[in-house]
Amino acid sequence: MEQVTRRKAFGVMASAGTGVALANMLTSGSALGEVGRSETPSPAPAGGGAFGGKHQPKPLPFNPSQLTGLSSHLIQSHWENNYGGAVKALNAIEVKLGSVLRDKDLAPYMYADLKREQLLRIGSVVLHELYFENLGGDGKPAGDIAAALTSWFSDVGTWDTEFRKIANGLAGGSGWVVLGYNAHLKQLTNSWAWDHAHNAAGATPLLVMDMYEHAYHMDYGAAAAKYIDAFMANVNWDIVNERYAVAVKGCGDVR
Numbered sequence: 001m002e003q004v005t006r007r008k009a010f011g012v013m014a015s016a017g018t019g020v021a022l023a024n025m026l027t028s029g030s031a032l033g034e035v036g037r038s039e040t041p042s043p044a045p046a047g048g049g050a051f052g053g054k055h056q057p058k059p060l061p062f063n064p065s066q067l068t069g070l071s072s073h074l075i076q077s078h079w080e081n082n083y084g085g086a087v088k089a090l091n092a093i094e095v096k097l098g099s100v101l102r103d104k105d106l107a108p109y110m111y112a113d114l115k116r117e118q119l120l121r122i123g124s125v126v127l128h129e130l131y132f133e134n135l136g137g138d139g140k141p142a143g144d145i146a147a148a149l150t151s152w153f154s155d156v157g158t159w160d161t162e163f164r165k166i167a168n169g170l171a172g173g174s175g176w177v178v179l180g181y182n183a184h185l186k187q188l189t190n191s192w193a194w195d196h197a198h199n200a201a202g203a204t205p206l207l208v209m210d211m212y213e214h215a216y217h218m219d220y221g222a223a224a225a226k227y228i229d230a231f232m233a234n235v236n237w238d239i240v241n242e243r244y245a246v247a248v249k250g251c252g253d254v255r
């Protein structure tokens with residue numbers, strides 16, 4: 001029987017699977033066999049918080065039974081399964097990155113595959129936390145952000161029309177809609193994001209809307225427009241105002 005060498009095993013993994021699958025196989029030794037293990041001792045894992053895998057899920061900042069048009073069952077499932085799963089995946093990938101960083105047999109492009117997965121999981125964790133945090137309000141834009149929306153979009157209604165239009169464009173698929181403050185362009189923008197790794201360069205998210213089907217299918221089936229209405233009715237504009245103030249102050253701009 002042909003002996004499976006370490007390098008040959010990497011070649012098989014590169015053509016067959018994703019970064020996560022690759023990493024799982026690396027530690028399980030399922031593709032390397034005991035011969036590979038004895039010939040090349042595993043290098044010591046990298047230390048430091050970057051490889052710590054210590055992230056903890058943040059609790060929901062509101063009572064899910066008190067939202068308008070979004071069921072407690074939907075919100076709880078979304079928080080626990082989708083957001084919670086992203087936190088677990090991010091932790092696992094961080095640890096995996098540390099464990100293979102010094103492995104000289106691991107080609108950089110394979111390591112980069114894991115970094116791609118990390119990018120996606122970071123995006124999922126951050127965007128979900130921002131999403132849940134900007135729910136639980138009365139859905140009525142007010143304060144400085146309302147004035148800024150009027151300034152950049154001529155009126156709040158025009159901003160609302162564009163934000164909803166982007167959301168409807170993602171219906172039936174997946175992605176995010178993000179109102180952001182762009183520190184480079186020094187303006188407010190509504191952005192389309194196809195997945196967790198998309199964010200407009202230079203933009204700090206102020207209002208985040210999840211358009212993955214898991215965010216609404218339990219309550220509305222394929223009727224994404226009804227979910228969009230429900231989401232907008234629950235936006236916590238106090239939080240959006242707080243984010244706006246921090247974003248503007250952080251880049252030294254004056255409102």
Ligand SMILES: [Fe+2]
Pocket residue numbers: 078082083128210212214215
């Ligand atoms: Fe989600």
